[in-house]
Amino acid sequence: MDFKILKKSKKNKARLGILKTSHGEIETPSFVPVATQATIKTLTSEEAKAAKCQILICNTYHLHLKPGEKIVKANGGLHKFMNWRAPLMTDSGGFQVFSLGFGRDFGVGKILKSATNMFLTEPVVRSLQRRAATLPLSAATPIPSETKLAALPRHSARNTFVASISVGSQPQNIKITDEGVWFRSPIDGRKIFIGPKESMKIQESLGADIIFAFDECTPPLADYEYTKKSLEKTHKWALQSLKFKGKKQALFGIVQGGKFKDLRIKSAEFIASQSFDGFGIGGEFGDSKNDMVKMINWVNEKLPENKPRHLLGIGYLEDIPKIIKSGIDTFDCIAPTHYARRGFAFTSFGKLDLGKSIFLKDRKPLDKKCDCEVCQNYTRSYICHLLKAKEITALRLLTSHNLYFFNSFVEKIRDEIKKGKI
RNA sequence: CCGGCGGUGGCGGAGUGGCCAAUCGCACUUGACUGUAAAUCAAGCGGGCAUGUCCCUGCGCAGGUUCGAAUCCUGCCCGCCGGA
Numbered sequence: 007m008d009f010k011i012l013k014k015s016k017k018n019k020a021r022l023g024i025l026k027t028s029h030g031e032i033e034t035p036s037f038v039p040v041a042t043q044a045t046i047k048t049l050t051s052e053e054a055k056a057a058k059c060q061i062l063i064c065n066t067y068h069l070h071l072k073p074g075e076k077i078v079k080a081n082g083g084l085h086k087f088m089n090w091r092a093p094l095m096t097d098s099g100g101f102q103v104f105s106l107g108f109g110r111d112f113g114v115g116k117i118l119k120s121a122t123n124m125f126l127t128e129p130v131v132r133s134l135q136r137r138a139a140t141l142p143l144s145a146a147t148p149i150p151s152e153t154k155l156a157a158l159p160r161h162s163a164r165n166t167f168v169a170s171i172s173v174g175s176q177p178q179n180i181k182i183t184d185e186g187v188w189f190r191s192p193i194d195g196r197k198i199f200i201g202p203k204e205s206m207k208i209q210e211s212l213g214a215d216i217i218f219a220f221d222e223c224t225p226p227l228a229d230y231e232y233t234k235k236s237l238e239k240t241h242k243w244a245l246q247s248l249k250f251k252g253k254k255q256a257l258f259g260i261v262q263g264g265k266f267k268d269l270r271i272k273s274a275e276f277i278a279s280q281s282f283d284g285f286g287i288g289g290e291f292g293d294s295k296n297d298m299v300k301m302i303n304w305v306n307e308k309l310p311e312n313k314p315r316h317l318l319g320i321g322y323l324e325d326i327p328k329i330i331k332s333g334i335d336t337f338d339c340i341a342p343t344h345y346a347r348r349g350f351a352f353t354s355f356g357k358l359d360l361g362k363s364i365f366l367k368d369r370k371p372l373d374k375k376c377d378c379e380v381c382q383n384y385t386r387s388y389i390c391h392l393l394k395a396k397e398i399t400a401l402r403l404l405t406s407h408n409l410y411f412f413n414s415f416v417e418k419i420r421d422e423i424k425k426g427k428i
Numbered sequence: 429c430c431g432g433c434g435g436u437g438g439c440g441g442a443g444u445g446g447c448c449a450a451u452c453g454c455a456c457u458u459g460a461c462u463g464u465a466a467a468u469c470a471a472g473c474g475g476g477c478a479u480g481u482c483c484c485u486g487c488g489c490a491g492g493u494u495c496g497a498a499u500c501c502u503g504c505c506c507g508c509c510g511g512a
Binding site for chain 2: 322400
């Protein structure tokens with residue numbers, strides 16, 4: 007892998023670059039669509055290419071479960087297996103430590119919407135209540151009691167229970183040890199161990215161009231001590247990932263540290279000091295978008311300029327210009343593909359919920375400013391009909407449009423950096 | 429015309445004397461979703477407002493029995509099936 011910076015913005019930290027791999031090169035900054043199970047859900051690889059995707063990211067954990075890396079390897083590796091003749095990344099499984107662990111237990115994502123969202127919503131509390139018997143005491147303090155729950159106003163949007171995750175807490179369905187993580191397969195419940203060595207071996211068999219170190223993605227409810235301990239583990243795992251990585255692949259080390267400045271900086275300095283080919287910035291980003299950019303800046307200031315920086319799992323449309331301006335080269339996000347399957351289209355004037363009945367009478371394209379195939383040939387009315395009829399074509403059309411829209415959006419930003427407008 | 433079965437919320441369909449404004453599914457409405465356990469999940473869904481352990485109306489229509497009826501009885505209307 008080779009990374010060349012073609013131009014640096016004079017107005018901010020944005021950079022224009024070319025990332026070369028043995029499967030071709032991509033222009034950066036670039037959006038990286040998510041192909042967890044070796045497919046952009048609902049699309050073929052050709053269709054993903056037609057939607058201007060340059061590079062995709064697949065998932066180690068999911069492909070280890072199904073079909074297993076041996077099968078992928080026997081098929082000649084991921085590129086051949088999925089007929090994607092362009093660059094590929096694989097995520098290490100570190101995100102699943104969070105998403106199948108505390109993320110699931112608490113019904114939270116990587117970013118809390120606002121400080122008030124520290125208060126769990128009623129459905130979350132109900133789900134906690136259901137699990138109260140098995141929930142580790144330290145994981146949720148205080149655990150809502152039956153009586154407190156009964157006293158809740160029936161339609162209240164949130165309640166007064168504040169959750170925090172502290173040292174010693176373990177998620178319900180997985181076990182995090184110093185050596186790695188015991189997962190319980192969501193498919194059949196069997197136990198699966200993944201540590202840095204296992205992740206590297208799986209990723210080597212999968213054969214993506216760029217792979218990531220195994221890490222723990224810390225939850226936004228984690229306190230300082232938990233995040234600090236977790237960071238030590240992630241750093242230890244980073245060194246082991248370097249040790250066990252395949253020779254042909256580029257390995258990106260992952261910076262963690264949660265919302266805590268000293269931890270983020272410490273992590274960035276440590277990961278930067280190692281012989282990684284590039285960097286991932288992971289974990290949670292506090293509870294507001296402003297904080298997120300601030301946190302990315304803490305990290306990017308410590309990372310060497312000449313190596314690529316990938317922001318893991320962030321990329322709502324409104325985030326994209328900001329993160330690019332703070333010096334991010336690549337970033338992945340499920341938004342375009344995930345929302346497509348919820349019936350949403352991203353457009354130049356906002357997000358459209360095509361599932362709403364009013365669109366049945368709307369004969370305009372999704373976005374008249376968009377020049378994708380879907381917008382040239384289909385109406386909102388038709389897509390709304392397909393959604394209501396539960397036809398999978400609706401999801402294909404929306405996925406295709408959304409990806410084209412995101413990729414074009416970033417393409418325009420590259421163009422603006424080129425012209426010195428950004 | 430006779431006999432049998434049946435008519436429950438927008439639709440399908442439970443319930444067969446009190447725990448019933450009525451299980452459940454669909455449809456519909458609203459909300460959520462950022463390294464995808466996610467073509468998913470949550471809430472609402474007769475009317476009213478003072479949004480409540482609140483008030484109205486209500487299980488084809490009209491009566492009746494009963495402390496109490498969607499549930500039992502009588503008559504009528506409608507549908508399906510069988511027989512003339």
